[in-house]
Amino acid sequence: MEGLMQFTGIVIIAFGILQIILFFKVWGMTNNVKRIWKKIDNKDFLSNACISYIKGDLEETEKLANEAFLQEVALLSKSSESYEDWLNGYKKLKDKYTRLFKKIDKPAPDFNKYEDPKIYLL
Structure with a gap:
């Protein structure tokens, strides 16, 4: 059970980092309208x-x-x-x-x- 929690935590952290990267990409695109x-x-x-x-x-x-x-x-x-x-x-x-x-x-x-x-x- 502990291994599943670690895996889920890593996936959530990776997903969060990708969301932050996506946010800044979209922000950069809107600055160049x-x-x-x-x-x-x-x-x-x-x-x-x-x-x-x-x-x-x-x-x-x-x-x-x-x-x-x-x-x-x-x-x-x-x-x-x-x-x-x-x-x-x-x-x-x-x-x-x-x-x-x-x-x-x-x-x-x-x-x-x-x-x-x-x-x-x-």
């Missing part, structure tokens, strides 16, 4: 523009690409942790949309207008 939110809220804003490009409607493609650019700028503004992070992300967006507008032979939006730090502060 922005990174989790970025992974969950990863949207493809260009899908409608791609569909209209395939259909051959370049005017609609231009309109949808402009909207997608503005949505991605807003998302970047919301999810950036620092101004430098926002600038790096904005540079990538600028390069991406410059290539896209060249591909559809339409003028790109005025990217300099959106580089204002006030946008990051929203």
